[in-house]
Each structure stands twice: as C-alpha cells, then as structure tokens.
Amino acid sequence: MMVWLILLPLLWASLAFMLGPSRGVWPAIAGLVAQLWLAFALAAEIVGSGAAMHAVGGWGAPLGIDLVADGLSAAMLLLTQCIALPLAVYAHAYFKRDDPARNYFWPLVGFLLAGLNALFLSADLFNIYVTLELLGLAAVGLVAAGGGAQQIAAALRYLFATLVGSGAYLLGVALIYGTYGTVSTVTLVSLIGADAPDLVWIAGGLMVLGLMLKTALFPFHFWLPPAHGGAPAPVSALLSAVVVKASFYLILRLWVGPFSSLTVVASLVVWFPALLGTLAVFWGSYQAIRAERLKMLIAYSTVAQLGYLFLIFPLLASAGALQAGIMQVFAHGLAKAAMFAAAGTLIKATGQEMVAGLAGVAERLPVTLFAFGLAGITLMGLPPSAGFLAKWQLIELALSQQQWVIAFVVLVGGLLAAVYVFSVLRQAFLLAPADSVVTPVSRTLEWTAFVLAAASVLLGLRGVELMQLVGVT
Amino acid sequence: MSLEFAFDLLLVLTMVWSAWRSLSATRLDRAIVMFIVFGLLMALAWARLSAPDIGLAEAAIGAGLTGALLLDAYGALQRREI
Amino acid sequence: MTAGLLFASVGVILFALGVAGVLLLEHLLRRILAFNIMGSGTFLVLVGLAQRNGIADPVPQAMVLTGIVVAVAATALALALARRLYVLTGKLELSQDDEA
Amino acid sequence: MKRLLVVLGAVCLIVLLLGAMHDLAPASVELHAAVAANLTASGVEHPVTAVLLNFRGYDTLLEIAVLLLALIVILAIGREEASNAEATVDVRLLVSPVLQTLAKLATPLMIMVAFYLLWAGSFRPGGAFQAGAVLAAAAVLLHLAELLPSWQSPGARLRLGLAGGFLIFLAVGAGSLMQGALLEYPLEQAGALILLIESGLTISLGLILAGLFLLLSRDDGETS
Amino acid sequence: MTFNELLPLAVLASSLIPGLLIFTLPESWVGLRTTLNLSGALVKLALVLLLIVGVQAGESYGVHFAVLPGLNLAFKADALGLLFITLSAVLWLFTTLYAIGYLEGAPRRSRFFGFFSLCVTATMGIAMAANLFTFFVFYELLTLATFPLVVHRGTEASIRGGMTYLTYTLIGGAVLLTGIVWLHHLLGHTDFAHAGIAAALGSAYDGQLQIIFLLLMIGVGVKAAIVPLHGWLPQAMVAPAPVSALLHAVAVVKAGAFGIVRIVYEVYGIEFAQSLDLLLPLAIFAAVTIVWGSFRALFQDDLKKRLAYSTVSQVSYIVLGITLFGPIGTVGGLVHLVHQGLMKVTLFFCAGNYAETLGIHKVSEMNGAGRRMPLTSIAFTIGALGMIGVPLTAGAVSKAWLIDGASAAGMDWAIWVLWTSSLLNAVYFLPILWRTWFKPIPKAWPAEHIVARGWRETAWLLLLPPMVTAAMTLAAGMFPNNQISPLSWAKLIAEREYVHESIIWTP
C-alpha cells in the first residue's frame, strides 16, 4: 500500500507530461484522491498493527532498500496528501488559461509529491539523498515556472541552497558508508554507538547542517523568503506547508534514529538546533512584522514558525516532544497552506501585493479573509487550533524539564505572530477606499483555502488519533 | 614510494590544481576549459579506483555533455555581449 | 596509504573547495562549476573511503553513477535558469539586496 | 567577513575530515561480499549493473525521475519562442563541410558504441546510462554540425520517447509490486526484465540528455 | 450520549449554529437572519431554564471530550456557572433585539450578528467550562470573536481601539496560558472542584502556587479590567452601542470576573487561597481599581467613556466581594456579577439611544434629553441610581452585602472604599441626571436621526430592551429574597463553597 503512494504520483506526473503543456489536471486530481485514501488507509493499518515494512526488490537491508512506515512517516504522508489535494483544486482554479506557470505544472507537482512520499517512507540514507534531490529540483522548478526575472533569481538562489544542502548530506552519507559499509538506517541504529569514531560525528554534523540549510533554519533562511514569496500562490503554499518540513522530518528521523546514541553522549549538542530555532522565531517574526508585501510577510512567518520545530530537540528525552513537534508540523502545514492560498486569492482579487492595499477586503471577500484569520489563529497558537495544542504541549514539556527559556520563546513567538497576523487583519477591516476595485474570483479559490484553514482549527479539537498515530514505532 | 603511488599522487595534485584553477581563473573560458580538463582527470581517477563504469559515465558526460553545455552557455553569453 | 584513502582525501579537499566556491563566487556559471567540483569530491569520498582496503565495492560505485546522473540534471537545470536570468536581466549574478 | 568565515570553515572541514579518516577500523558490513553472493540471483553478471538495476533498482527509478524532471523544468521555464531564429543564422560561423562529414561519419559509430555499451552492461562495465550518454553526445555533435535543429517544444511523440523509458521502468515496478515487492523480479525473468528496462532507458536517457542540450541552445535564437 | 451530557452542548449549539449560519447569509436576507437570531436566543433561554430546574433538583450536567491524551475539553453546568449562563442568556436576548433595531439598514450585518453569536457561545463556554483548559479555550475565543465587533465600523479610530484591545487581551492570554500549563503540569489536570484542587499538592509547592496565582490573576485581570490592566476598556468604546453593552455587561469583563471567581473558589479554594496569603493583595488591587475607576469617570465628558470607567470600578466590586474571606462577601460579589450586568446594560442601551436618536455623545450635550426621551431617561435614571446604590435598586442589595461582608471579615478599610466609591458614583452620575431632567431643551440636537412619534420617542426595538432591563434592576432590588432572585442563587453557591464554616445568614 505504501509503495503505491510513491508510484501513483510518478505515474500521473509522467502521464500529465505526455498529455502536454498545461494538461493533466484530471489525472492529477484523481491520483491525489487515491493517494489521500491510501494515506488514510496506511495510517489506520499502522495504528492497528504497528509499523509496516517493505523490502524493495525483496532483498532487504543492507543489500537492498527498505521502506518503513511507522507512525511518524504515516503522519507526514497523511499531512502531505491532505494538503496537496485541496491545493491541487485551488491551483486548477488559480492559473489562468494562458498563465505561463501552468505549463507542466502538474508533472512538476507530481514529481514533487513522489519525492515527498518517497522521502517519508525511505529507510536508506542514500535513497533519501535521491528523494531529496527529486524534491528539491521539483520545488525549484515550481518556483521558476512563474518565469519572471525575480522568480528565476529566487529559484536560482533556492537551487544553490538546496544543492549545497544535499551535497553536505551526501558527503555525510559517504562517510557513513565508508565507516560502516551500509546506509540502511535500521542497520545503522545498532551499529552507531556512543564510541563512534570521529568521522561519524562529522558525518552527522554535515548531514544535519545540510538539512538545516534545506529547512531554511536561521541563519540559513536567506533563500526562503524570495522563493516562497515570489512563487505563484499554490506553489508557495505547497512549499511552505510541506516541502520544508520534509528536511525537518529527516533531521528528526536521524536525531532519534541512527544518531540517537551520539546525541545522548553530547548533551550540549541538543541546544544547537534549539538556539537557532529561537533566533529563527525572533528574526522571522521581526522580518514578518516589517514586511510590506503580503506574501513576503507570510514567507517570513514560515521562517519563524520553522523555528518552533527546532525547539523540541532539547526536550526529546520525553516521548511527548516528538508528538508536540508533529502537532506543530500539522498546525503550520495546514495553516500556512491556507494562508498562502488566501493571500493568493486576495492578491488576485485586489490586484495589490502590498499589505497596505488590503483595505476593505473583509467586506468584499469574507470567506477568504475568514480563512486567513483562521489560519492566523493557528499560527498565533490561539485556541481552539492545532497550533494551540502544539504550543500547549511544548510549554508543558518545557516546564516539566525546567527549560523555562523554551516556554518563554514559545509564548513570545505566539505574541509576535499575533502582531503580524493582525497587521494584515487590521488593514482588511478598514473601510474600502472609494476607488478600490475587487475583481470577482472563483469560489473554488475561496473555499479551498477555507477548508484548509478550518482543518487546522478543527484539529485543535481532536488531536488524540494523531498523537496515537505518531506514537506507533 | 611505488610507481603506482607516484602516479596517483601526481594525478590527485593535478586534479586539485585544475579544480582550483577552474574556480579562480579570471576569465570564464579558461575556467570552463580547466573544468573540462578536471573532468578528464576524474575519468583517470575512476580508472585508478577500479571503477570503470563510473569512468565511462564520467567520460561520456564530462567530455560529451557537461562540457558542451557549459561552452554553449558561455557562447550564448559572449554573443549577447557583443 | 592506499589509493582509496588517497582519493578520498582529495575528495574531501575538492568538496571543501567546491562548497567555498558555491558560497563565495558571484558569477553563476562559476558557481555551477563549483557545484560540480563539490559533487565530484563527494563521489571520490564515497568510493574511495569504501575501497580504502583496496577491494572494489560495486555498491558505492552504483551510487556514484546515480549521483552523477543527478548532478547532470542539476547542472542542466542550473544552466537553464542562469541563461534565462541572463535573457531577462542581462546579469549573471544574484543581487545581494534581496538576500537580507 | 563572509569570505574569511567560509575559507576558515572549509579549512577546518578538511583538517577535521583528513584527521578522522586516517585510521578507520574496517567496515562492519561488507556489501561487496553480499553482492557477490547474490549475483547469480540478480539476472546479470556485472555487479555494478546488478546493484543499479536489481539490488538498488529503486534508486535508479527515482534517479531517472530526477533527470526527466530536470528536462520538464527546462521546458517549463524556457517558453519564450525564438521568434527571430532565422535572422540569426548568419551570425553564426559557417559550418565547415569537414565537420559535417565528420559528424555524419561519427554518428553511426557512436550509435554502434551505444548499443555495445547497452549490451555489455549485463556482464562488464557499461549500461543504459553510459549508452544513453553516448547517444546524446551523437545528437550534440549533429546539432553542432547544424545537422539537427534545436528543440522548441517537444511534440507528443517526442514526449512519449522522453518518458517512455521511465514508464517502462515504472510499469515493471508496478507489475512486480502486484506480484510481491516493488522491483522484485522472478528469478528466471530477471535478466530479460533488466534488459527491457535498460533498452527503454537507453533511448529515453539519450533523448533526455540530448534534450537538455538541444533545449538550452534554443535560447540563442534570441540574439541580435 | 445521555440527555444530561447533551444539554450543555445544546446550550452551546443554540448560539453557535445560528451564528455560523448567519455568516453565510447574504446581506439582504434580513428576515431569515432575524429569525435565526431570535430563535437561537429563545431556544437558549428555554434550555437554560431546563438546566436551572435540573440543577435545583440536584441533577448534574456534564460532558467531556479528549483533545489530547490527558487533556479534556470538559463542560459542566453547576450553580455558579448557571448564574453566569442565565445572566448571559437573558441579556443576549435583549442585546440582540436592541442590536437588530440599532443596526437597521447598516452594512455588514451578517458579519456582525455572526460574531455576536460566536461571542455569546464563547461566554457560554466560559460559564460551563469544567476545567481551566476549557476555560482558556473559550476565553481566547471570546477575544477573537469580539475583535471584529470592536472594529466593526472600519474607521481608523475603531481599528486603533481594536488593536489596543487585542494587545492587552492577547498578552494577558499568554500569561494566563503560562499559569494554566504550569498548573496542569503540577497537578496533571485542571478540573474545577468545590474547595479547590491546588491544596492537594502539599506545602512544598506553595511558592510555585503563589506565582501561578499571580499569572492567572494577570491573565483574567486584563479582561476584568483591574487597574493597571484596564487600559483597553475605555479605548474599546469606539464599538457600536450593542457591542459596548455586550462587552461591559455580558461577555468580556464578566468573563474576567467570572474567571477570578472560578480560580479563587474552585482551583485554589477560598480557604487554601487565604492560607497562601493570596486574597489580601487581590483585595487591595480591587480596592484601588474601584476608587481609581470612579475617580477617572468624573472627568470624562464622553458619555460612553464615563460609563466605561464606571465599569472598571464596578467590576472590581465583584472581585472585592470574593476576596472578603467569608460567605457574606462571597454572596455580595456573586450577586453583583448579575446586578452590575443588568444595570450596566441598561445604561449602555440608553447611551446608544441618545446617540442614535439625537446624536448625543457627550454629557455636556444632554441638557433636556429627559423631556425629549422620557422613557429612555427613566431607564437611564434607574440604572444610574442603581450604580450609586440607592435603596430599592439592585445596586443597593449588592452594596449592602458587600459592606456586611467586609465588616464580617474584619476588613473595615474595605467599607471605606465602598463608601468612597458610592460617593464618587453619585458625583459623576447625578449631574447627568440633573442635566437630563432639569435643564431646558436646546434649540437643536446635535444630529437628530429618529423623529418622535407619539409616546414612541425612538424606534421600539431600541426602547424595549432598556426598559425591561431597568425593570429587572428594580425587581432585583425590591424582591431580593424571592426564590428566583440572583441573591438566592448567590447564597446557594456560597453555601456550597464554605464547607468548613457554619454560615450565619444575616443580611
């Protein structure tokens, strides 16, 4: 079942490619529906009978490649498909018939999703490298597909960042293979002990640093705002919501998997990601508050929100940290997808890219603004929302381990998020100037964003099943 | 020091040197030529590492494709600057 | 020192050289060269370190083949983007101002 | 400042890594032995091919996807039509007849070499990728000799060719998944299936790699 | 799911569902919107009645859902909650009626009534929360639902007011959250229980519990507008009159005050709180707020601002009553929760009437308004006299109990505070009444919108609600010992709270 999650997007992507430019929306949507169903079925199966494994080629690690679906990966798969389907519907309505970004949009999305799904399932360090590249190049392509000079420049910046990131990761893999003769994460867990040679430490450092670069953790975030802020709205949504999470997921995987005995030995190491995460929360929020362009504001908000994810590393000693992290991943993923989608609709309708140009949209586009607001609630961590649950879990964990600083950062970060979210809402509630024109937009655009935003809020009312799923190992 | 080691040493030194030159050369065309040379040296290195498959790939890609791509890009650049 | 270890060491140097190049060079074509050198360095480490005892190992060799294909794809993509940028702006550098 | 930091980091990395690589214990897992032990069951005799298309065939599947993807991205971004392509022909150097003759002579040779490499792949170095690269090189040569025009945007048949190899691979994967595991070949058909995949890939890889060049060089049309 | 589990949810749903439906209605569907609004309010009232009957008969109503493992969204309808629920349900009906009249023909009404209903839903959630977590969820929901109402007019000034409101409440919310999570971490739950849950921790945690109490009080103190956290309330005056009424009498400040009641009685337990020396500092803050609010009200010419500072002062009566350690003070505080709501909602309705009918916004413009709008002015007078504490009004009952409570607790200074405040109340309300009734009518009103027709000085939907609430103010003052009076309920609650003390019922 899990393998189909990889094959299906590959299949509809190549089908869409063969159908030709700007075609292929129906295979894509059909495929996505099937993927969503598969992801749910997989999650249900895993909750019922524990982690599942698939030995590709029938060989099994270390000779072959293993695919492993445990709670963590099933949760990520679920999130990805849940976000991708509404966004696909959104994208279909978003691109005008003659929009250049529409050429080959569907094949690119298909490969992107295949890369994501393959990444979440892989239990082989080198295979993960290939999926990372698939993911990275597809993401770069989607950013560049807009075709403007700014987008191309952003795509190039993104491309070099992602290539350096995966280059560092690959060197780490090379060192690991050199040391142990295998790249299977399952085999490596037992091989890497606290007495691992220095080379393994360096390898781990390189891999984690490379992945941090791909996750756009401060100070490696420089590439993210132009890329996510410049791409077409459905692309920004997809990138901010899931793509950056993929490399975070990998860091987490490595941290609690193969490198777990290292991180236990060097207890100070755990503070490194947390420190960067803290800086990311503050710096990203600060830039978001200062931003004048709506999509830049949202992109910087992603920088800030990613910071939260890295706060869990010092807390990983207790099992709840992983769950808090995944809850935040879900909250931010759903909310950010909704927010970019809503922003795209607002920009399309008002023709204004600036926050200052949004006066009056509360009246003209209530559904979209509602979606934006609901997503904002999640980002601020206000109840009832998944963001709130994540915040609650993080603060409680931080208090239980006497890490006051982390609790403080989470709280202040939420308030800073409120500042930038409400700087948008504030404009929206102003009366529209007499000369403002709002072009009618498709209802699909409005409601897909709303569905995503509502999901991010409703998850805050019922997180038990998700937490149960994440707990499966 | 065996002959083989001498060969390898000379090879790697040349590789590092050509890589360095291809990054530091003031003129872009020199850099690209140096890079093509670097590719050829890599093919030799793969031969020394008893990896003829990679040698084949490197020869085909480095000599045939990447070089041509780079030179073509460089040419496009030149023509536009005129 | 075996040939494997020697080439692995050189791979490390090439990698560092390449990364420094990607980070420091302004010109996009040079950055692309630097990225390729970085990749080559990594490949050398992958095969060299695995064969440090002198026995040929097909697994890293196959991985490197895969890696080379990926590198070619990335290079072509980067070149296409760079050329596109050049067509649109007449520049082959990324401006610094939007970086902050 | 940045320069200093980067250089310092690079030097540190070199020193650290060289130091750490120096005396490393032998690896605990020896995959080359495992490969040798399972070679007979893989359907091919050459270990690298066995790893590429059987033991780690899944990597290769995704790798082809990456290559195809790169081509699609190039298609997606470079849409601007070369409206004045004709006008620019005379700007270029005239093609010498020597080159054209050489290209005409070399092309069949290269195609032959490509098929040799494809065929050789199962028992000695070579394989789909190398063969495809040679095919692409032939296309590049023809293009340089002005015997092959650059691509603007590929038609349906060409798209089928570009994606065909990947689709065959995917189909074999899906078929094997229904039987058992992804890309698990039945013992007696392993060789044949691998050859099928490799043949498809050779054509598609050749087209894709050639396409990378032929698509990029179309931008020249905008000169003047 | 049994009936007893379903009923609290139905109370929530009776305003949530109409609210969500109203959002989707086109602006012009006035009839359906009004029907939804009123039927929601009436259904809620009926459900609340069912609850009251049930609780008096000793039934317990409650339901909970797991949100995360070990974290429940839990509701219960107990006597204390019902006090607040009833107040909100009754006042919601009248405020809705009033708002329908007030906003007739105005733009963006679907949005307004949608958020209005959400606001009441949040208030109900606060009242029925069975643990601090649930309380917090609805507490923040209330913040979010009131923001669009405060900025409803869409002018720069209203946006500024809204942003000030948010700044205070969101920071307060963050502090509150810290306290709640901390408590949850220590106890493993935050369920409300009679006589509190914190005492179970043992004396080793006293220090931490004191800090947590401070955090919680800051958090709820913002909404209860305790000095120095009151800055938002006068700013929020930019909202339309029904919103001000809602903010001051029903929802926001009451949510804060109610939160203090819940935390002191059912989280810490009044006796444990006293043993931790937590009540006296709170009492001092309440006293300062009472005097400071009344004092500031003196200098406001803007009528709604004067009322706003009056609210700052009056809400702290409730807090003061709670901190007076002893059952009598408790009764005084709780009963004032209801009485203040009735009186303040009347005053805001009337202020809205003056503004809507005649364009009067300032005290100095009110000369002769009583003759032009006698019914409104009578209602206003009853509300104002109630605030001062004149006998036969609701205000007199609460003040009497508070003063008795203070002397019973041996806190004579509090009596002085109450007297001072009453004096100040008289100083800032009586001149208004004097202007209204005894000054001559000016040549022209600032802006007359609604012309008088016969005895109907203004639109009947604007007139009816203040008259009814004024009547209720009088009723509560004249028949305090009636079985269904707020006072009786307050006594019932206090009886359950002071488990270790025999209570001597001497009014």
Add this chain to the structure above:
Amino acid sequence: MTGFELPVALFLLCNLIVALLAAARGPTVADRMLTALLFGSTGTGVLVLLAYGGAGQMLVDVALLLALLAAIGGIAFARRAWQRGRDD
C-alpha cells in the same frame, strides 16, 4: 603486461601536466582549448596503458569512449565559445 606500462603512463601524465601548465599560461583561448584536446588523446593513452598495466581490460572501453567523445568538447568550443576577434 611487461612492466613498462606504468612508467610510461606516469611519463604521459607528467607530459599532461606540463601541457596543462603551458595551457594555463597560453596567450590565446584557442591555445588552451588545443591543450584540452591534447588531453583527450593523452588521456586515452594513459587509460590504455593502465588497462594493460593490470587494471583490467574494461578500461579499454573507457579509453575508446574518451577518444570518441573528447572531440565534441573541441567542436563545441570552436562552434560556440570561440568568437572571432575576441581572442584576449
């Protein structure tokens, strides 16, 4: 295998390096490209020598391929990168 292959290969490599150094200094771009072309053929020679020096027959394939494809770089250079009148 006669034992001479490796020394000869080494000699060719030295040759290459000298040529490379010259190329780096060469006055015109064409000089450098010429050296690069020389590299192709010398590389082929080295590979063949290595093949017969014990590394295995497979390297002959590599050598052949190199010989076949090295020219493409030169042609690409001549056709695309070499601009008349712009030689330094």
